[in-house]
Amino acid sequence: MQPRMNIAHLAPDLYRAVAALDGAVKTSGIDDRLLHLVKLRASQINGCAYCVDLHVKEALADGLSAQMLHLLPVWRESPFFDDRDRAALEWTESVTLAAQTGIPDAAFEVVRAAFSETEIAQLTIAIGTINIWNRIAVSSRLQHPLEMGPESVREAK
Template sequence: MQPRLNPLTACPDAYQAVRALNTYVQNCGLEHSLLELVKIRASQINGCAFCIDMHVKVARKAGESEQRLHLVAAWRESPLFSDRERAALAWTEALTLVAETRAPDEDFEALKAQFSEAEMTNLGVAIGLINVWNRLMVGFRVPHPAA
């Protein structure tokens, strides 16, 4: 894979704007472990090796188990995820694939049972943000670190 350009240096103002939103998401009050699972799942769907690599490393360093990390892609078939995590992962899939899913009522109802309105909003922002990062990294073919 040949990188097309480095969007982080090509337009520093855009990078800083996305970083500012990233800072907000990191401090929005949602569990760090939940946010990392969401970032990994969206990145898997979008085929973003850069973000999968980064967020698996971050989650592992924060104490996430190898077993759960390996099962994020098959979370529906695993009993290792809480109802709250399941609702967040379903919503992640629904919003990441919104052109196909149209954000189904069933997924929203599961979300509403586990999250407050502010948390749902923050989760939606977090999902949108990882999709922005995925589109930058995939679109410009930014490679993940080799080690």
């Protein structure tokens, strides 16, 4: 699959604005571990290979376990995730899939039980921001780097 376009070069001012928003999210006070989980889960839902690859690498570098990351798609069944994680992941899924979920009151009640209003606002903006990045990457077919060459990938199958 070939990249379609380089959005950063074609719309640099807008791209920088998204990057600035992402920087503001990173310094907003959201726990780094939780932010990794939110970014990775939204990227999985949106089918963004580039973002999944990036956020797995960042999470591992920051000390999250590989096992936790492997179990993220099935977080409801795993003891790795505490009540705040579960609330944030429920909210991430509801907001990311807004067209399908309608962001139900039940999801809001779960997140409201675990987070302050300010934290919910910050979390919602973080979810919106990763969804922007996912849509930029998926629509432009941004390619994740291969740790090995294409020939090695075929041989490994």
